[in-house]
Amino acid sequence: MDEIALIQEAKGGNLDSFNRLVQAYQDMVYSHAYRMFGEEESADDATQTTFISAYNHLSSFRGGSFKAWLLRIVTNACYDELRRRKRRPTVPLEPLDDTGEEVESAHWMIDPADQPEDQIQRVELQHAIQYCLDHLPVEFRATVIMVDIQGMDYFEASQAIGKPIGTVKSRLARARLRLRDCLNGFAELLPSGFRQE
Amino acid sequence: MKNQFTSRDYKLLSAYLDNELGIQERTHLESRLKDDPELRKELQELDKTRSLLRSLPRIRAPRNYFINAEVSLKPMGVRPKLRLVPAYGIVSAIATILLVLVVFGDRLLSTSAPASLAPAPEAVNESMAVQQEVERSVASTSPPTEAAPMVMSEAPALGSPLPPTAALKIGESEIATPTTIYLNALPPSSTPEVLMSILSDQTITSTSSCEGYAVSGTYPTLTYDCLTPTGSPSNYLQGTLVTATPTYSFTETPISTNTTTPTATPTPSPSPSPAPTDTLSLIPTTAPGLELEAQPPTTPSEQVLDAANPTPTESEPAKIPGTTLNFDFLQYLVLAFELSLAAIAIIAGIIAIILRIRAGR
Numbered sequence: 270m271d272e273i274a275l276i277q278e279a280k281g282g283n284l285d286s287f288n289r290l291v292q293a294y295q296d297m298v299y300s301h302a303y304r305m306f307g308e309e310e311s312a313d314d315a316t317q318t319t320f321i322s323a324y325n326h327l328s329s330f331r332g333g334s335f336k337a338w339l340l341r342i343v344t345n346a347c348y349d350e351l352r353r354r355k356r357r358p359t360v361p362l363e364p365l366d367d368t369g370e371e372v373e374s375a376h377w378m379i380d381p382a383d384q385p386e387d388q389i390q391r392v393e394l395q396h397a398i399q400y401c402l403d404h405l406p407v408e409f410r411a412t413v414i415m416v417d418i419q420g421m422d423y424f425e426a427s428q429a430i431g432k433p434i435g436t437v438k439s440r441l442a443r444a445r446l447r448l449r450d451c452l453n454g455f456a457e458l459l460p461s462g463f464r465q466e
Numbered sequence: 467m468k469n470q471f472t473s474r475d476y477k478l479l480s481a482y483l484d485n486e487l488g489i490q491e492r493t494h495l496e497s498r499l500k501d502d503p504e505l506r507k508e509l510q511e512l513d514k515t516r517s518l519l520r521s522l523p524r525i526r527a528p529r530n531y532f533i534n535a536e537v538s539l540k541p542m543g544v545r546p547k548l549r550l551v552p553a554y555g556i557v558s559a560i561a562t563i564l565l566v567l568v569v570f571g572d573r574l575l576s577t578s579a580p581a582s583l584a585p586a587p588e589a590v591n592e593s594m595a596v597q598q599e600v601e602r603s604v605a606s607t608s609p610p611t612e613a614a615p616m617v618m619s620e621a622p623a624l625g626s627p628l629p630p631t632a633a634l635k636i637g638e639s640e641i642a643t644p645t646t647i648y649l650n651a652l653p654p655s656s657t658p659e660v661l662m663s664i665l666s667d668q669t670i671t672s673t674s675s676c677e678g679y680a681v682s683g684t685y686p687t688l689t690y691d692c693l694t695p696t697g698s699p700s701n702y703l704q705g706t707l708v709t710a711t712p713t714y715s716f717t718e719t720p721i722s723t724n725t726t727t728p729t730a731t732p733t734p735s736p737s738p739s740p741a742p743t744d745t746l747s748l749i750p751t752t753a754p755g756l757e758l759e760a761q762p763p764t765t766p767s768e769q770v771l772d773a774a775n776p777t778p779t780e781s782e783p784a785k786i787p788g789t790t791l792n793f794d795f796l797q798y799l800v801l802a803f804e805l806s807l808a809a810i811a812i813i814a815g816i817i818a819i820i821l822r823i824r825a826g827r
Binding site for chain 1: 473533
Protein backbone atom coordinates (compact mmCIF):
# COMPACT_ATOMS: atom_id res chain seq x y z
CA MET A 270 0.00 0.00 0.00
CA ASP A 271 1.36 3.41 -0.87
CA GLU A 272 2.02 6.26 1.52
CA ILE A 273 -0.95 8.42 0.50
CA ALA A 274 -3.41 5.58 1.09
CA LEU A 275 -1.89 4.86 4.49
CA ILE A 276 -2.19 8.54 5.43
CA GLN A 277 -5.85 8.62 4.36
CA GLU A 278 -6.64 5.50 6.36
CA ALA A 279 -4.78 6.86 9.36
CA LYS A 280 -6.79 10.06 9.10
CA GLY A 281 -9.89 7.90 9.28
CA GLY A 282 -8.68 6.54 12.61
CA ASN A 283 -6.93 3.40 11.41
CA LEU A 284 -4.13 3.00 13.94
CA ASP A 285 -2.48 0.13 12.08
CA SER A 286 -2.03 2.28 9.00
CA PHE A 287 -0.44 5.01 11.05
CA ASN A 288 1.88 2.52 12.73
CA ARG A 289 3.05 1.37 9.33
CA LEU A 290 3.99 4.96 8.62
CA VAL A 291 5.75 5.04 11.97
CA GLN A 292 7.71 1.98 11.06
CA ALA A 293 8.77 3.53 7.78
CA TYR A 294 9.96 6.83 9.25
CA GLN A 295 11.03 6.14 12.82
CA ASP A 296 14.72 5.68 11.93
CA MET A 297 14.79 8.97 10.07
CA VAL A 298 13.03 10.82 12.89
CA TYR A 299 15.20 9.28 15.57
CA SER A 300 18.39 9.95 13.61
CA HIS A 301 17.41 13.59 13.13
CA ALA A 302 16.65 13.97 16.84
CA TYR A 303 19.87 12.25 17.80
CA ARG A 304 21.94 14.57 15.62
CA MET A 305 20.12 17.54 17.06
CA PHE A 306 20.72 16.53 20.68
CA GLY A 307 23.82 14.39 20.43
CA GLU A 308 22.48 11.91 22.96
CA GLU A 309 20.03 9.05 23.00
CA GLU A 310 17.60 9.79 25.82
CA SER A 311 16.43 13.11 24.49
CA ALA A 312 16.28 11.71 20.99
CA ASP A 313 14.05 8.91 22.24
CA ASP A 314 11.71 11.35 23.98
CA ALA A 315 11.57 13.65 20.97
CA THR A 316 10.80 10.75 18.64
CA GLN A 317 7.99 9.52 20.86
CA THR A 318 6.57 13.03 21.13
CA THR A 319 6.80 13.49 17.39
CA PHE A 320 4.74 10.45 16.47
CA ILE A 321 2.10 11.11 19.14
CA SER A 322 1.79 14.69 17.96
CA ALA A 323 1.69 13.56 14.34
CA TYR A 324 -1.14 11.16 15.07
CA ASN A 325 -3.11 13.75 17.02
CA HIS A 326 -2.66 16.39 14.32
CA LEU A 327 -2.84 14.18 11.28
CA SER A 328 -5.92 16.05 10.06
CA SER A 329 -3.76 19.15 9.62
CA PHE A 330 -1.57 17.40 7.05
CA ARG A 331 -2.70 18.86 3.71
CA GLY A 332 -0.57 16.74 1.44
CA GLY A 333 2.93 17.24 0.12
CA SER A 334 5.95 15.52 1.59
CA PHE A 335 5.02 13.46 4.63
CA LYS A 336 8.72 13.14 5.38
CA ALA A 337 9.13 16.91 5.49
CA TRP A 338 6.01 17.20 7.67
CA LEU A 339 7.41 14.70 10.17
CA LEU A 340 10.80 16.39 10.16
CA ARG A 341 9.14 19.70 10.87
CA ILE A 342 7.40 18.21 13.91
CA VAL A 343 10.53 16.61 15.26
CA THR A 344 12.54 19.77 14.60
CA ASN A 345 10.04 21.85 16.56
CA ALA A 346 10.12 19.30 19.37
CA CYS A 347 13.91 19.60 19.43
CA TYR A 348 13.69 23.40 19.44
CA ASP A 349 11.34 23.29 22.44
CA GLU A 350 13.59 20.97 24.39
CA LEU A 351 16.74 22.89 23.56
CA ARG A 352 15.10 26.17 24.56
CA ARG A 353 14.02 24.57 27.83
CA ARG A 354 17.57 23.42 28.44
CA LYS A 355 18.86 26.90 27.73
CA ARG A 356 16.55 28.36 30.36
CA ARG A 357 17.35 25.64 32.87
CA PRO A 358 20.81 24.29 32.26
CA THR A 359 21.31 20.85 33.74
CA VAL A 360 24.34 18.69 34.34
CA PRO A 361 23.82 15.20 32.97
CA LEU A 362 24.22 12.40 35.44
CA GLU A 363 27.32 10.40 34.67
CA PRO A 364 27.49 6.71 35.50
CA LEU A 365 29.37 5.73 38.63
CA ASP A 366 32.11 3.15 38.77
CA ASP A 367 32.64 0.53 41.48
CA THR A 368 34.25 3.04 43.85
CA GLY A 369 31.37 5.51 43.52
CA GLU A 370 33.35 7.91 41.34
CA GLU A 371 31.68 9.45 38.30
CA VAL A 372 32.71 8.20 34.92
CA GLU A 373 33.02 11.12 32.57
CA SER A 374 31.15 9.66 29.65
CA ALA A 375 29.78 6.25 29.00
CA HIS A 376 30.98 5.99 25.44
CA TRP A 377 34.55 6.64 26.52
CA MET A 378 34.32 3.41 28.52
CA ILE A 379 34.71 1.41 25.35
CA ASP A 380 38.09 -0.21 25.46
CA PRO A 381 39.99 0.84 22.32
CA ALA A 382 42.16 -2.24 22.54
CA ASP A 383 39.18 -4.37 21.63
CA GLN A 384 38.60 -2.57 18.32
CA PRO A 385 40.64 -2.17 15.18
CA GLU A 386 42.50 1.06 14.75
CA ASP A 387 40.47 2.36 11.83
CA GLN A 388 37.24 1.66 13.66
CA ILE A 389 38.47 3.60 16.65
CA GLN A 390 39.41 6.48 14.43
CA ARG A 391 36.03 6.37 12.71
CA VAL A 392 34.18 6.49 16.00
CA GLU A 393 36.29 9.38 17.20
CA LEU A 394 35.65 11.20 13.94
CA GLN A 395 31.94 10.74 14.41
CA HIS A 396 32.24 12.18 17.88
CA ALA A 397 34.17 15.12 16.49
CA ILE A 398 31.52 15.78 13.86
CA GLN A 399 28.81 15.54 16.47
CA TYR A 400 30.77 17.90 18.70
CA CYS A 401 30.93 20.44 15.88
CA LEU A 402 27.23 19.99 15.17
CA ASP A 403 26.40 20.58 18.81
CA HIS A 404 28.23 23.89 18.70
CA LEU A 405 26.28 25.19 15.74
CA PRO A 406 23.32 27.51 16.20
CA VAL A 407 20.15 25.45 16.41
CA GLU A 408 18.70 26.72 13.14
CA PHE A 409 21.94 26.04 11.26
CA ARG A 410 22.17 22.61 12.85
CA ALA A 411 18.67 21.60 11.79
CA THR A 412 19.26 22.74 8.22
CA VAL A 413 22.59 21.00 7.74
CA ILE A 414 21.25 17.77 9.27
CA MET A 415 18.29 17.80 6.90
CA VAL A 416 20.32 18.44 3.76
CA ASP A 417 23.68 16.77 4.39
CA ILE A 418 22.68 13.91 6.70
CA GLN A 419 19.06 13.21 5.79
CA GLY A 420 19.72 13.91 2.10
CA MET A 421 16.78 16.27 1.56
CA ASP A 422 16.75 18.77 -1.26
CA TYR A 423 16.35 22.49 -0.62
CA PHE A 424 12.62 22.50 -1.30
CA GLU A 425 11.92 19.75 1.21
CA ALA A 426 14.19 21.37 3.74
CA SER A 427 12.40 24.70 3.31
CA GLN A 428 9.10 22.89 3.93
CA ALA A 429 10.50 21.17 6.98
CA ILE A 430 11.84 24.32 8.61
CA GLY A 431 9.02 26.55 7.35
CA LYS A 432 11.37 29.04 5.70
CA PRO A 433 12.06 30.09 2.11
CA ILE A 434 14.64 28.31 -0.01
CA GLY A 435 16.91 31.35 0.20
CA THR A 436 17.03 30.95 3.95
CA VAL A 437 17.95 27.30 3.52
CA LYS A 438 20.79 28.25 1.17
CA SER A 439 22.11 30.88 3.51
CA ARG A 440 21.89 28.75 6.65
CA LEU A 441 23.44 25.78 4.91
CA ALA A 442 26.40 27.75 3.57
CA ARG A 443 27.12 29.32 6.94
CA ALA A 444 26.72 25.99 8.72
CA ARG A 445 29.14 24.27 6.36
CA LEU A 446 31.63 27.06 6.76
CA ARG A 447 31.52 26.82 10.55
CA LEU A 448 31.74 23.05 10.44
CA ARG A 449 34.77 23.26 8.22
CA ASP A 450 36.51 25.58 10.65
CA CYS A 451 35.51 23.41 13.59
CA LEU A 452 36.68 20.17 11.99
CA ASN A 453 40.04 21.71 11.23
CA GLY A 454 40.63 21.46 14.95
CA PHE A 455 40.36 17.67 14.68
CA ALA A 456 42.77 17.33 11.77
CA GLU A 457 44.45 14.28 13.29
CA LEU A 458 41.15 12.45 13.20
CA LEU A 459 40.35 13.28 9.61
CA PRO A 460 41.17 10.84 6.85
CA SER A 461 44.17 11.80 4.80
CA GLY A 462 42.06 12.90 1.89
CA PHE A 463 39.97 15.18 4.10
CA ARG A 464 42.80 17.04 5.85
CA GLN A 465 43.23 20.65 4.95
CA GLU A 466 46.41 21.40 3.05
CA MET B 467 43.32 35.12 1.69
CA LYS B 468 40.11 33.41 2.79
CA ASN B 469 38.63 36.69 3.87
CA GLN B 470 38.51 37.93 0.29
CA PHE B 471 35.33 35.91 -0.26
CA THR B 472 32.00 37.16 0.89
CA SER B 473 29.15 35.25 2.44
CA ARG B 474 27.42 35.41 -0.92
CA ASP B 475 30.39 33.59 -2.47
CA TYR B 476 30.11 30.81 0.09
CA LYS B 477 26.38 30.67 -0.46
CA LEU B 478 26.96 30.21 -4.18
CA LEU B 479 29.63 27.57 -3.58
CA SER B 480 27.40 25.67 -1.18
CA ALA B 481 24.45 25.71 -3.55
CA TYR B 482 26.74 24.76 -6.42
CA LEU B 483 27.76 21.62 -4.55
CA ASP B 484 24.11 20.66 -4.16
CA ASN B 485 23.32 21.53 -7.77
CA GLU B 486 20.80 24.11 -6.59
CA LEU B 487 22.01 27.02 -8.74
CA GLY B 488 20.28 28.41 -11.78
CA ILE B 489 21.93 28.13 -15.18
CA GLN B 490 23.10 31.72 -15.26
CA GLU B 491 24.55 31.64 -11.73
CA ARG B 492 26.15 28.30 -12.38
CA THR B 493 27.81 29.45 -15.59
CA HIS B 494 29.08 32.62 -13.96
CA LEU B 495 30.48 30.68 -10.95
CA GLU B 496 32.18 28.10 -13.13
CA SER B 497 33.93 30.83 -15.07
CA ARG B 498 35.12 32.32 -11.77
CA LEU B 499 36.33 28.90 -10.56
CA LYS B 500 38.45 28.51 -13.68
CA ASP B 501 40.18 31.81 -13.09
CA ASP B 502 40.45 31.80 -9.28
CA PRO B 503 42.40 28.92 -7.61
CA GLU B 504 41.57 30.21 -4.13
CA LEU B 505 37.90 29.96 -4.90
CA ARG B 506 38.44 26.42 -6.14
CA LYS B 507 40.21 25.59 -2.88
CA GLU B 508 37.29 26.93 -0.87
CA LEU B 509 34.95 24.82 -2.95
CA GLN B 510 37.03 21.71 -2.28
CA GLU B 511 37.09 22.32 1.46
CA LEU B 512 33.36 22.80 1.59
CA ASP B 513 32.94 19.65 -0.46
CA LYS B 514 35.10 17.68 2.02
CA THR B 515 33.05 18.96 4.93
CA ARG B 516 29.88 18.00 3.13
CA SER B 517 31.27 14.55 2.41
CA LEU B 518 32.21 14.09 6.06
CA LEU B 519 28.68 14.88 7.11
CA ARG B 520 27.26 12.51 4.55
CA SER B 521 29.59 9.80 5.73
CA LEU B 522 27.94 9.70 9.10
CA PRO B 523 26.11 6.43 9.58
CA ARG B 524 22.35 6.42 9.67
CA ILE B 525 21.29 5.78 13.22
CA ARG B 526 18.56 3.25 13.71
CA ALA B 527 15.80 3.77 16.20
CA PRO B 528 16.42 1.76 19.38
CA ARG B 529 12.78 0.63 19.51
CA ASN B 530 9.49 0.91 17.75
CA TYR B 531 7.42 4.02 18.36
CA PHE B 532 4.07 2.49 17.57
CA ILE B 533 1.00 4.29 18.77
CA ASN B 534 -1.56 2.37 20.76
CA ALA B 535 -5.05 3.46 21.69
CA GLU B 536 -4.07 4.61 25.18
CA VAL B 537 -1.20 6.75 23.96
CA SER B 538 -3.25 8.32 21.21
CA LEU B 539 -5.96 9.40 23.65
CA LYS B 540 -3.49 10.78 26.18
CA PRO B 541 -3.15 14.57 25.98
CA MET B 542 0.21 15.95 25.03
CA GLY B 543 1.62 16.84 28.41
CA VAL B 544 -0.03 19.86 30.01
CA ARG B 545 0.10 22.08 26.97
CA PRO B 546 -3.68 22.34 26.37
CA LYS B 547 -4.27 23.58 29.90
CA LEU B 548 -1.42 26.05 29.76
CA ARG B 549 -2.80 27.83 26.72
CA LEU B 550 -5.07 29.85 29.00
CA VAL B 551 -2.27 30.88 31.32
CA PRO B 552 -1.21 33.94 29.26
CA ALA B 553 -4.84 35.01 29.10
CA TYR B 554 -5.09 34.73 32.87
CA GLY B 555 -1.98 36.81 33.25
CA ILE B 556 -3.20 39.51 30.89
CA VAL B 557 -6.61 39.69 32.52
CA SER B 558 -5.11 39.81 35.98
CA ALA B 559 -2.67 42.51 34.96
CA ILE B 560 -5.47 44.62 33.47
CA ALA B 561 -7.60 44.14 36.57
CA THR B 562 -4.71 45.09 38.79
CA ILE B 563 -3.98 48.24 36.82
CA LEU B 564 -7.63 49.27 36.82
CA LEU B 565 -8.04 48.69 40.52
CA VAL B 566 -4.86 50.54 41.33
CA LEU B 567 -6.14 53.40 39.20
CA VAL B 568 -9.45 53.31 41.06
CA VAL B 569 -7.72 53.40 44.42
CA PHE B 570 -5.30 56.15 43.56
CA GLY B 571 -7.92 58.01 41.62
CA ASP B 572 -10.12 57.95 44.69
CA ARG B 573 -7.25 59.24 46.76
CA LEU B 574 -6.64 62.01 44.26
CA LEU B 575 -10.31 62.92 44.32
CA SER B 576 -10.29 62.95 48.08
CA THR B 577 -7.44 65.46 48.04
CA SER B 578 -9.57 67.77 45.91
CA ALA B 579 -12.69 67.02 47.94
CA PRO B 580 -12.55 70.16 50.16
CA ALA B 581 -13.02 72.34 47.13
CA SER B 582 -15.94 70.28 45.93
CA LEU B 583 -17.43 69.99 49.40
CA ALA B 584 -17.60 73.73 49.84
CA PRO B 585 -21.15 75.07 49.70
CA ALA B 586 -22.05 75.64 46.12
CA PRO B 587 -23.39 79.05 45.24
CA GLU B 588 -26.34 77.41 43.51
CA ALA B 589 -27.25 75.60 46.72
CA VAL B 590 -27.15 78.80 48.69
CA ASN B 591 -29.32 80.54 46.16
CA GLU B 592 -31.79 77.69 46.23
CA SER B 593 -31.92 77.78 49.99
CA MET B 594 -32.63 81.47 49.90
CA ALA B 595 -35.37 80.88 47.41
CA VAL B 596 -36.84 78.20 49.65
CA GLN B 597 -36.74 80.63 52.57
CA GLN B 598 -38.62 83.21 50.58
CA GLU B 599 -41.27 80.69 49.62
CA VAL B 600 -41.59 79.59 53.22
CA GLU B 601 -42.03 83.20 54.27
CA ARG B 602 -44.78 83.65 51.72
CA SER B 603 -46.54 80.47 52.79
CA VAL B 604 -46.26 81.31 56.47
CA ALA B 605 -47.62 84.77 55.91
CA SER B 606 -50.77 83.28 54.46
CA THR B 607 -51.23 80.71 57.21
CA SER B 608 -53.18 81.03 60.34
CA PRO B 609 -51.48 81.86 63.63
CA PRO B 610 -49.98 78.94 65.47
CA THR B 611 -52.14 76.77 67.60
CA GLU B 612 -51.80 76.11 71.25
CA ALA B 613 -49.45 73.27 70.69
CA ALA B 614 -46.80 75.60 69.39
CA PRO B 615 -46.10 77.30 72.71
CA MET B 616 -45.59 73.88 74.22
CA VAL B 617 -42.83 73.24 71.79
CA MET B 618 -41.38 76.62 72.49
CA SER B 619 -41.43 75.98 76.17
CA GLU B 620 -39.69 72.66 75.80
CA ALA B 621 -37.11 73.89 73.38
CA PRO B 622 -34.85 75.76 75.81
CA ALA B 623 -34.72 72.76 78.07
CA LEU B 624 -33.68 70.49 75.23
CA GLY B 625 -31.20 73.00 73.96
CA SER B 626 -29.66 73.57 77.36
CA PRO B 627 -26.27 72.10 78.28
CA LEU B 628 -28.01 69.60 80.51
CA PRO B 629 -27.93 65.98 79.29
CA PRO B 630 -30.86 65.20 77.06
CA THR B 631 -33.57 62.85 78.12
CA ALA B 632 -33.63 59.20 77.23
CA ALA B 633 -36.48 59.67 74.85
CA LEU B 634 -34.57 62.25 72.91
CA LYS B 635 -31.53 60.05 72.76
CA ILE B 636 -33.56 57.27 71.26
CA GLY B 637 -35.06 59.71 68.83
CA GLU B 638 -31.65 60.95 67.79
CA SER B 639 -30.20 57.59 67.17
CA GLU B 640 -33.19 56.38 65.25
CA ILE B 641 -33.69 59.41 63.15
CA ALA B 642 -30.23 59.96 61.79
CA THR B 643 -29.57 56.85 59.74
CA PRO B 644 -32.85 56.17 57.90
CA THR B 645 -33.25 59.78 56.93
CA THR B 646 -29.94 59.79 55.16
CA ILE B 647 -30.76 56.64 53.26
CA TYR B 648 -34.09 58.01 52.12
CA LEU B 649 -32.54 61.25 50.94
CA ASN B 650 -30.12 59.56 48.64
CA ALA B 651 -33.01 57.77 46.98
CA LEU B 652 -35.05 60.88 46.33
CA PRO B 653 -34.55 62.88 43.18
CA PRO B 654 -32.99 66.19 44.11
CA SER B 655 -35.50 68.30 42.23
CA SER B 656 -38.55 66.83 43.87
CA THR B 657 -37.33 66.91 47.42
CA PRO B 658 -37.73 70.64 48.13
CA GLU B 659 -41.32 70.49 46.95
CA VAL B 660 -42.14 67.61 49.22
CA LEU B 661 -40.35 69.32 52.04
CA MET B 662 -42.22 72.53 51.44
CA SER B 663 -45.52 70.73 51.53
CA ILE B 664 -44.58 69.08 54.78
CA LEU B 665 -43.36 72.29 56.33
CA SER B 666 -46.39 74.24 55.29
CA ASP B 667 -48.69 71.58 56.68
CA GLN B 668 -46.86 71.52 59.94
CA THR B 669 -46.92 75.26 60.32
CA ILE B 670 -50.63 75.35 59.63
CA THR B 671 -51.54 72.61 62.07
CA SER B 672 -48.86 71.55 64.39
CA THR B 673 -51.19 69.00 65.94
CA SER B 674 -51.39 66.90 62.81
CA SER B 675 -49.97 63.46 63.36
CA CYS B 676 -47.33 61.80 61.27
CA GLU B 677 -49.61 58.83 60.69
CA GLY B 678 -51.56 61.11 58.43
CA TYR B 679 -48.55 61.58 56.23
CA ALA B 680 -47.93 57.90 56.21
CA VAL B 681 -51.46 57.16 55.10
CA SER B 682 -51.44 59.84 52.46
CA GLY B 683 -48.23 58.46 51.04
CA THR B 684 -46.72 61.81 50.26
CA TYR B 685 -43.76 61.20 52.52
CA PRO B 686 -43.39 57.53 53.26
CA THR B 687 -40.37 57.79 55.48
CA LEU B 688 -42.31 59.74 58.03
CA THR B 689 -43.75 56.47 59.25
CA TYR B 690 -40.41 55.91 60.84
CA ASP B 691 -40.78 59.15 62.75
CA CYS B 692 -44.02 57.87 64.14
CA LEU B 693 -42.00 55.28 66.00
CA THR B 694 -40.27 58.04 67.91
CA PRO B 695 -41.29 57.67 71.54
CA THR B 696 -42.83 61.05 72.08
CA GLY B 697 -45.86 61.76 74.20
CA SER B 698 -47.19 64.97 72.84
CA PRO B 699 -48.07 66.43 69.44
CA SER B 700 -45.22 68.82 69.85
CA ASN B 701 -42.85 65.87 69.87
CA TYR B 702 -44.41 64.64 66.67
CA LEU B 703 -43.68 68.01 65.20
CA GLN B 704 -40.16 67.89 66.49
CA GLY B 705 -39.56 64.53 64.95
CA THR B 706 -40.92 65.45 61.56
CA LEU B 707 -39.13 68.73 61.40
CA VAL B 708 -35.87 67.29 62.54
CA THR B 709 -36.00 64.59 59.95
CA ALA B 710 -37.10 67.04 57.32
CA THR B 711 -34.20 69.35 57.86
CA PRO B 712 -31.39 66.94 56.96
CA THR B 713 -33.58 65.62 54.18
CA TYR B 714 -33.44 68.88 52.36
CA SER B 715 -29.77 69.41 52.99
CA PHE B 716 -28.68 66.05 51.63
CA THR B 717 -30.81 66.18 48.53
CA GLU B 718 -29.60 69.58 47.45
CA THR B 719 -26.08 68.34 46.86
CA PRO B 720 -25.87 64.63 47.44
CA ILE B 721 -22.10 64.53 46.99
CA SER B 722 -21.25 67.19 49.52
CA THR B 723 -23.50 66.16 52.33
CA ASN B 724 -21.81 67.89 55.21
CA THR B 725 -21.70 71.33 53.61
CA THR B 726 -25.25 71.56 52.38
CA THR B 727 -26.66 70.96 55.80
CA PRO B 728 -26.16 74.57 56.88
CA THR B 729 -28.11 75.84 53.89
CA ALA B 730 -31.11 73.79 54.90
CA THR B 731 -30.97 74.53 58.55
CA PRO B 732 -32.52 77.98 58.33
CA THR B 733 -35.35 76.70 56.19
CA PRO B 734 -38.03 76.67 58.85
CA SER B 735 -36.67 79.75 60.56
CA PRO B 736 -38.37 82.45 58.49
CA SER B 737 -41.75 81.49 59.86
CA PRO B 738 -42.77 83.96 62.52
CA SER B 739 -44.49 81.27 64.54
CA PRO B 740 -42.59 80.00 67.57
CA ALA B 741 -42.77 76.37 66.56
CA PRO B 742 -40.20 76.51 63.77
CA THR B 743 -37.92 78.50 65.95
CA ASP B 744 -37.97 75.77 68.51
CA THR B 745 -37.14 73.21 65.97
CA LEU B 746 -34.07 75.19 65.19
CA SER B 747 -32.95 74.77 68.72
CA LEU B 748 -33.75 71.10 68.53
CA ILE B 749 -31.61 70.49 65.52
CA PRO B 750 -28.38 70.46 67.48
CA THR B 751 -29.79 67.83 69.79
CA THR B 752 -30.51 65.51 66.89
CA ALA B 753 -27.06 65.89 65.41
CA PRO B 754 -24.54 64.44 67.83
CA GLY B 755 -21.64 66.68 68.70
CA LEU B 756 -23.21 69.95 67.71
CA GLU B 757 -21.85 72.87 69.59
CA LEU B 758 -25.12 74.78 69.61
CA GLU B 759 -26.22 72.75 72.58
CA ALA B 760 -23.76 74.56 74.81
CA GLN B 761 -24.97 77.97 73.81
CA PRO B 762 -27.35 79.67 76.20
CA PRO B 763 -30.92 79.55 75.08
CA THR B 764 -32.14 82.65 73.38
CA THR B 765 -35.56 84.02 72.97
CA PRO B 766 -37.58 82.88 70.03
CA SER B 767 -37.28 86.19 68.35
CA GLU B 768 -33.53 86.17 68.59
CA GLN B 769 -33.40 82.69 67.21
CA VAL B 770 -35.55 83.71 64.34
CA LEU B 771 -33.28 86.60 63.59
CA ASP B 772 -30.18 84.46 63.80
CA ALA B 773 -31.62 81.74 61.71
CA ALA B 774 -33.09 84.07 59.16
CA ASN B 775 -29.69 85.52 58.39
CA PRO B 776 -27.40 82.57 58.52
CA THR B 777 -23.78 82.97 57.76
CA PRO B 778 -21.41 80.24 56.70
CA THR B 779 -19.25 80.86 59.72
CA GLU B 780 -22.14 80.12 62.04
CA SER B 781 -23.37 77.03 60.32
CA GLU B 782 -20.13 75.26 59.39
CA PRO B 783 -18.87 74.47 62.86
CA ALA B 784 -22.25 73.10 63.78
CA LYS B 785 -22.39 70.59 60.94
CA ILE B 786 -18.89 69.42 60.15
CA PRO B 787 -18.31 67.39 63.32
CA GLY B 788 -21.49 65.40 63.05
CA THR B 789 -21.41 64.67 59.34
CA THR B 790 -17.66 64.23 59.04
CA LEU B 791 -17.85 61.14 61.17
CA ASN B 792 -20.35 59.47 58.87
CA PHE B 793 -18.54 60.67 55.77
CA ASP B 794 -15.18 59.45 57.01
CA PHE B 795 -16.58 56.10 58.01
CA LEU B 796 -18.18 55.65 54.60
CA GLN B 797 -15.02 56.79 52.87
CA TYR B 798 -12.86 54.40 54.84
CA LEU B 799 -15.33 51.59 54.17
CA VAL B 800 -15.15 52.21 50.42
CA LEU B 801 -11.40 52.53 50.57
CA ALA B 802 -11.07 49.26 52.47
CA PHE B 803 -13.28 47.55 49.92
CA GLU B 804 -11.20 48.89 47.05
CA LEU B 805 -7.97 47.91 48.74
CA SER B 806 -9.22 44.40 49.35
CA LEU B 807 -10.21 44.12 45.68
CA ALA B 808 -6.82 45.40 44.63
CA ALA B 809 -5.11 42.92 46.93
CA ILE B 810 -7.11 40.06 45.45
CA ALA B 811 -6.27 41.20 41.95
CA ILE B 812 -2.57 41.51 42.76
CA ILE B 813 -2.51 38.05 44.30
CA ALA B 814 -4.28 36.65 41.26
CA GLY B 815 -1.79 38.38 39.00
CA ILE B 816 1.15 36.98 40.94
CA ILE B 817 -0.32 33.49 40.76
CA ALA B 818 -0.85 33.88 37.03
CA ILE B 819 2.74 35.03 36.57
CA ILE B 820 4.00 32.06 38.58
CA LEU B 821 1.88 29.72 36.48
CA ARG B 822 3.20 31.37 33.35
CA ILE B 823 6.80 30.92 34.48
CA ARG B 824 6.20 27.31 35.40
CA ALA B 825 4.49 26.74 32.06
CA GLY B 826 7.57 27.91 30.21
CA ARG B 827 9.74 25.35 31.97
